[in-house]
Amino acid sequence: MIVLEHVGKQYPDGSVAVGDLSLTIPRGALVALVGPSGCGKSTTLKMVNRLIEPTSGRILVDGEDVLKADPVELRRGIGYVIQQVGLFPHQTIRENVATVPTLLRWNRSRARARADELLDLVGLDPSTYADRYPHQLSGGQRQRVGVARALAADPPVLLMDEPFGAVDPIVRERLQDEFLRLQHDLGKTVMFVTHDIDEAVRLGDRVAVLAGGGDLRQYDSPAAVLGKPADDFVAECVGADRGLRRLAVTPIDVADLEDAPLVREDATVADARRVAEEAGVSSALVVDDAERLVGWAPSDHLEGSSDLRVRPMKASVHRSATLKDAWSVMLRYDAGWVAVLDDDRRLLGVLTPDSLHAALRRSVRVTEPV
Numbered sequence: 001m002i003v004l005e006h007v008g009k010q011y012p013d014g015s016v017a018v019g020d021l022s023l024t025i026p027r028g029a030l031v032a033l034v035g036p037s038g039c040g041k042s043t044t045l046k047m048v049n050r051l052i053e054p055t056s057g058r059i060l061v062d063g064e065d066v067l068k069a070d071p072v073e074l075r076r077g078i079g080y081v082i083q084q085v086g087l088f089p090h091q092t093i094r095e096n097v098a099t100v101p102t103l104l105r106w107n108r109s110r111a112r113a114r115a116d117e118l119l120d121l122v123g124l125d126p127s128t129y130a131d132r133y134p135h136q137l138s139g140g141q142r143q144r145v146g147v148a149r150a151l152a153a154d155p156p157v158l159l160m161d162e163p164f165g166a167v168d169p170i171v172r173e174r175l176q177d178e179f180l181r182l183q184h185d186l187g188k189t190v191m192f193v194t195h196d197i198d199e200a201v202r203l204g205d206r207v208a209v210l211a212g213g214g215d216l217r218q219y220d221s222p223a224a225v226l227g228k229p230a231d232d233f234v235a236e237c238v239g240a241d242r243g244l245r246r247l248a249v250t251p252i253d254v255a256d257l258e259d260a261p262l263v264r265e266d267a268t269v270a271d272a273r274r275v276a277e278e279a280g281v282s283s284a285l286v287v288d289d290a291e292r293l294v295g296w297a298p299s300d301h302l303e304g305s306s307d308l309r310v311r312p313m314k315a316s317v318h319r320s321a322t323l324k325d326a327w328s329v330m331l332r333y334d335a336g337w338v339a340v341l342d343d344d345r346r347l348l349g350v351l352t353p354d355s356l357h358a359a360l361r362r363s364v365r366v367t368e369p370v
Contacts, residue, residue: 001027001189002048002157007057008214009043017043018214020057025206030183030190032204034197035237040214041193045159048191049078061157076100079150079158079188083165085142087134093119093145094130100153118148123178140171147179151186158190164199176203197238201226201249209234222249246360247324254319256359257340257349260285265294269308272297285339286310291346293339316341319348323360326351 002025009017018040025031033041046052048059050071059066066074087096097115098106106114116126122144134142143164150158164172164179180203183190194200200207201222209218209225211233218230226242226249229235238245261279263272265286272284283298286308295310315335317325319342326338330353337350351359 001025001029001062002191003058003060004044004048005058005060007044007047007054007059009040009047009052010055016213018047018054021210021214021216022057023208023216023219025189025191027189028187029205030188030192030203031206031208032192032194032200033208033210034194034200035210036212037195039210039212041195041210042161044210044214045161045191045193048157048159049075049080051075076103076153077155077157079153079155081146081150081158081160081163083162085134085146087142087145087149089134092131092133093124093137094126096134096145097148097152099149104153114152115148118151119145121151121182122148124148138171139167140175143167143175144178147182151182151188156189158188160190160192162193162195165194165196172199179203198245198248201238201245209237243360244324247327248322250323250360252317252319252321252323252326252340252351253359254340254348256351256355256362258337258352258355260337260339260347260350262287262347263297263308264289265308265310267308269297272308281336285313285347285350287347290344293341293345293347313339315339318343323351323356326356330356 004021004023007021008019011017021040021044033044035041043052047054048061048066050066054067061078088099094112094115097118098111101111101114116130119126119130124141124144129137129141134145137145146163164175167175176199192203204222206219207222207225208216211217218225218234223246225234226238226246229238229242261275261281261284263275263284263286265288267286276282276284283296285296286294288294293313293316295313297308297310315329315333315337316339317329319340329335330338337352339350340348342348
């Protein structure tokens with residue numbers, strides 16, 4: 001969807017912001033550009049919509065050479081979100097969101113309906129917020145409006161420059177969650193600039209690590225960048241605790257799950273004791289006839305009792321969770337295993353500390369260079 005071929009930017013004083021950068025962004029992917037200040041991340045982003053004119057190379061968006069396009073029309077077809085949002089203070093929130101549709105000469109009712117649709121999409125009830133002005137909103141709410149405005153004309157490409165950098169960490173995490181939901185639903189092609197490696201690996205399908213002058217040091221999946229840094233520069237960028245970060249970007253794979261000692265809810269204490277002893281553990285999981293998790297029978301319920309008493313199983317996660325989610329639940333409940341469930345709460349298996357560690361070691365898949 002976006003192709004940069006030997007793109008460079010040199011200023012009249014001879015300084016080089018970007019030397020020779022080639023990069024391909026697949027359709028529907030979110031690619032995070034990360035690196036230290038001055039490495040050319042924002043310059044690269046702005047060259048795509050020609051807010052900064054490249055001095056060499058070629059940039060294609062959906063097969064079209066942007067240098068041959070009218071820059072105004074080009075920008076109206078590409079969503080753009082920046083850190084400070086840049087809302088027009090004298091316009092209502094609805095008018096701000098409808099900026100590009102208005103420039104494209106949509107009729108008033110269509111532009112209004114689209115603005116209200118997008119406000120609802122980003123979690124701002126139009127009946128409450130549409131007629132307010134930017135100064136009446138919080139920083140996080142204004143950032144949501146900025147995303148809505150960028151989506152107003154349904155552009156295939158979004159450029160985002162530190163979009164959540166000006167809000168506090170709690171609000172930032174909520175905005176990241178909201179944006180991941182939107183991206184899952186809309187499937188836009190996104191270039192996302194950030195200096196925060198945690199944000200890059202959390203949001204990105206792929207991560208491009210840049211050194212000074214736009215020098216691309218590694219372009220790969222988050223798990224690969226964290227698990228197998230290409231060089232010392234990348235290793236320093238992702239940090240010494242990159243192993244812990246990998247937990248957050250590694251989804252649970254059903255193939256990594258272990259079988260648990262299991263009984264039906266109509267089982268006897270003797271049945272539960274037997275399967276627990278055969279597995280070398282002191283408790284058993286309890287499921288119904290449809291394999292849905294009912295709970296667990298711990299060791300103190302398997303001795304000296306005639307009735308199987310089942311406790312609720314709090315140490316469980318959905319199959320869409322990450323290894324970090326599973327590890328957090330394991331620690332929170334001081335559990336020896338975490339049950340992994342499908343949409344219907346059917347038990348797929350369990351993760352133990354050993355199998356979680358093995359899953360993390362197998363998670364790194366270094367992709368072919370693009």
